[in-house]
Amino acid sequence: MPTHYGGTKKPKTKPMMKPKSKSMMKEKPAMKPRKNLSPRQKALMKEHSVHHTKKHLDMMTKLMKKGMCFEQAHEQTMKKIGK
Numbered sequence: 001m002p003t004h005y006g007g008t009k010k011p012k013t014k015p016m017m018k019p020k021s022k023s024m025m026k027e028k029p030a031m032k033p034r035k036n037l038s039p040r041q042k043a044l045m046k047e048h049s050v051h052h053t054k055k056h057l058d059m060m061t062k063l064m065k066k067g068m069c070f071e072q073a074h075e076q077t078m079k080k081i082g083k
Helices: 039-048 054-065 070-080
Strands: none
């Protein structure tokens, strides 16, 4: 309907961009890289170690040192290594 009849013009929306590759879908680290885990992270890893393998824990530690938070590291590790 023409706008001079009282209708409103719909704003044009741009289609959402889809990621072209897996590298675009990777999560951004929540923190800055560090040499060691914080005391809180160490405590979380100690509790976590009861339920998971050494390989799982090693990869999580590596990701957390790169700057990812506990949840991000766990999610990626579960996808790649599993329990």
